[in-house]
Amino acid sequence: xxxxxxxxxxxxxxxxxxxxxxxxxxxxxxxxxxxxxxxxxxxxxxxxxxxxxxxxxxxxxxxxxxxxxxxxxxxxxxxxxxxxxxxxxxxxxxxxxxxxxxxxxxxxxxxxxxxxxxxxxxxxxxxxxxxxxxxxxxxxxxxxxxxxxxxxxxxxxxxxxxxxxxxxxxxxxxxxxxxxxxxxxxxxxxxxxxxxxxxxxxxxxxxxxxxxxxxxxxxxxxxxxxxxxxxxxxxxxxxxxxxxxxxxxxxxxxxxxxxxxxxxxxxxxxxxxxxxxxxxxxxxxxxxxxxxxxxxxxxxxxxxxxxxxxxxxxxxxxxxxxxxxxxxxxxxxxxxxxxxxxxxx
Numbered sequence: 259x260x261x262x263x264x265x266x267x268x269x270x271x272x273x274x275x276x277x278x279x280x281x282x283x284x285x286x287x288x289x290x291x292x293x294x295x296x297x298x299x300x301x302x303x304x305x306x307x308x309x310x311x312x313x314x315x316x317x318x319x320x321x322x323x324x325x326x327x328x329x330x331x332x333x334x335x336x337x338x339x340x341x342x343x344x345x346x347x348x349x350x351x352x353x354x355x356x357x358x359x360x361x362x363x364x365x366x367x368x369x370x371x372x373x374x375x376x377x378x379x380x381x382x383x384x385x386x387x388x389x390x391x392x393x394x395x396x397x398x399x400x401x402x403x404x405x406x407x408x409x410x411x412x413x414x415x416x417x418x419x420x421x422x423x424x425x426x427x428x429x430x431x432x433x434x435x436x437x438x439x440x441x442x443x444x445x446x447x448x449x450x451x452x453x454x455x456x457x458x459x460x461x462x463x464x465x466x467x468x469x470x471x472x473x474x475x476x477x478x479x480x481x482x483x484x485x486x487x488x489x490x491x492x493x494x495x496x497x498x499x500x501x502x503x504x505x506x507x508x509x510x511x512x513x514x515x516x517x518x519x520x521x522x523x524x525x526x527x528x529x530x531x532x533x534x535x536x537x538x539x540x541x542x543x544x545x546x547x548x549x550x551x552x553x554x555x556x557x558x559x560x561x562x563x564x565x566x567x568x569x570x571x572x573x574x575x576x577x578x579x580x581x582x583x584x585x586x587x588x589x590x591x592x593x594x595x596x597x598x599x600x601x602x603x
Contacts, residue, residue, distance in 0.1 A: 367386030
């Protein structure tokens, strides 16, 4: 996992936001969400501001607790979280059939953990698309450290309006990223446009499952907690993602909620009753330590005011994700492999 320490966490909070403005940014971010009186339409209309604020505020927390790859994974017994995350990324690369020398796009790449792993695994050149300037700055530095800065790079842009010509990439993937899109059809249509004919798009999507009951107040509360804690305008049903793919013009090769077949539950790292030495910072003891460390650093002025509030809404997200996973109403790994037809009618 990442070697980032307490001081890196403290100095990273707020990203590109001025430290004195972090608290007001937290206020503005929270007010987008249902649990603070926000509306879905406002989140969709202002998704760029909401998502940018979210990742400026949370990126250093994610890297501190999770490492460089901010996603869950299908997991086997005896496998560490880090090992499962790498295999999850390798699986996607294999499904895409990546070959050395290909030009690949990572849509919503974070700080580039999957990008670096998949590039080294497949000997491909990968462009990471990201709307957040702080994550790109951090990702470029990590690319340099990993020695992939000659073959991998980042572009700051909105995945709803990509700055690439038609038919630019040999493959496209997204890992738990297009869930931030205000309109999934529009996002998939842009991916379709920049992908070369006959080539593949694969993704892991965050979705509500068929077990989700919108009339159930508990289900709605869980959904709202996940949206607040993870910067989401809405969480779509798996069926809506599938419909949008087909409407965008893709041929769906196969699709499945991979969480269903996981030997160990994907939410295990969030379960406070579970102890793991390899992912200590995610355990109950680790979270307690982090919360009090952040509180102390904010009190003495090392971390900006509002840092503890960020830690708190991330913990609220963990509660929502854990409950959603246990009730099987939410999945972070609805997987699909889709193909752009070789010739369009």
